[in-house]
C-alpha cells in the first residue's frame with residue numbers, strides 16, 4: 001500500500017514522497033510546492049474549489065463561501081456542527097475531508113501512483129490548554145482522512161518530521177512556528193540518523209499574530225470598543241467583543257455573515273456616537289470583506305517584518321484607508337508571544353535534561369519562524385547555539401516523505 005506524506009497546515013498544505021531516496025514535495029499547484037489550505041464553495045457553479053483558485057475566487061468577490069485556517073477548528077464543537085453547503089448539510093470535518101481528497105487526487109495525478117495510506121503531520125499539541133480537546137482534534141483529523149479515501153493514516157509530530165529532513169549533525173532544537181501552532185523538538189543527529197529527545201507544543205502561530213494585529217489596528221475602525229447608545233435614555237454600551245474577535249480570526253470569518261447580525265449593526269449606525277465606524281462594519285458584513293481584511297493584515301505583517309515598514313491596505317473597505325505598520329512596532333506588539341515561544345523552547349530543553357549551552361544549533365522551520373522577534377527571543381535564550389533556517393515551508397513534508405517509506 002503506497003503511503004503519501006501530508007503536511008496539512010493551518011495556512012499551507014504539502015504532500016511528499018521519496019524519489020530515488022530523496023524527499024520531494026509534490027507540485028500540488030503550478031510552480032509551487034505547497035498549496036494554501038483554503039476552500040471556496042462556489043454557489044454559481046455549485047462546486048468546491050481549493051488552494052490558490054479558492055483564494056482568487058474570494059478576492060474576485062465571486063458568490064460563495066471561502067474558508068481558510070480550518071485546521072484550527074479540529075477538536076472544537078465547531079468541527080461537528082452541520083452547515084449547509086450547496087444542497088448538502090455537512091460538517092467542517094467533511095469539508096476538510098474533501099480538501100484532503102483533493103490533495104490525494106492531485107498527488108496521484110502527479111505521480112501516477114495510487115495512495116491508499118497517509119502519514120500525516122500533526123502539531124505536538126493541537127490544543128495546549130486541554131488534553132481532551134487535543135485528543136479530539138486527532139480523532140477529527142483521522143475521520144477527515146478516512147472520508148478522503150485513505151484506508152490508513154499514521155501521525156507524526158510536525159517538528160519530529162522536520163528533524164528527519166534537516167541538514168547537519170549534532171544536538172539541535174527544531175523550532176517550527178507555523179500558522180496555527182509553535183512546535184519544538186530537541187534531537188541528536190549523527191551519521192544521518194535522528195534521535196528525538198523531547199518535544200513540546202504551543203497553540204500559538206501566525207494566525208494568532210494576525211488576529212491581535214487586526215484587533216489592535218483594524219477592528220477599532222469598524223467599531224470595536226466604540227460606544228452605542230440605547231433606544232431610550234442616555235446609557236451607552238460597547239459593541240460585542242466576540243463579533244470583532246471572530247472577524248479577526250481566520251477560521252471564524254466565514255461564519256460571521258448573518259442577516260440578523262447585519263440588521264443589528266444597521267441599528268447601531270443610528271445609535272452610535274460615531275456612525276462611520278458601524279457603516280464600515282455593515283459594509284464589511286454585507287460585502288463579505290472579512291477575508292480581504294485578514295489578507296491585508298497578513299501582508300502588512302510580512303512586509304513590516306521583512307522590510308521594516310509595511311502597511312495594512314484596506315482600500316477594499318474604503319478607498320485610501322491604510323494603516324502604517326513599522327517593523328519595530330510589530331516586534332513590540334508581538335513581544336509577549338515571542339517570549340512565550342522562547343520560554344517553551346527552554347521548557348523543551350529542560351524536558352530533555354539539556355542546558356542551553358549544550359545545543360549546537362537552533363533550526364527554524366515554518367513561515368512565522370521568519371519573524372525577527374521570534375529569532376531574537378531564541379537568540380537571547382540560547383546565545384551560544386548557531387541559528388539555521390531550514391526550508392521553512394517544506395522541511396516538514398520532506399520529513400514525512402522519509403517517514404512514508
Ligand SMILES: Nc1ncnc2c1ncn2[C@@H]1O[C@H](COP(=O)(O)OP(=O)(O)OP(=O)(O)O)[C@@H](O)[C@H]1O
Nearest residue numbers: 009010011012178179180181206207366367368370
Ligand atoms: N516573511 C514572513 N514573516 C512573518 N510571517 C510569515 C512570513 N511568511 C509567512 N509568514 C506566516 O507564516 C504562516 C504560515 O506558515 P506555515 O506555512 O509554516 O504554516 P502552516 O504549516 O500552514 O501552519 P501550522 O504548521 O501551524 O499548522 C502564516 O501565518 C504567514 O503569515
Ligand SMILES: [Mg+2]
Nearest residue numbers: 009178366396
Ligand atoms: Mg506547519
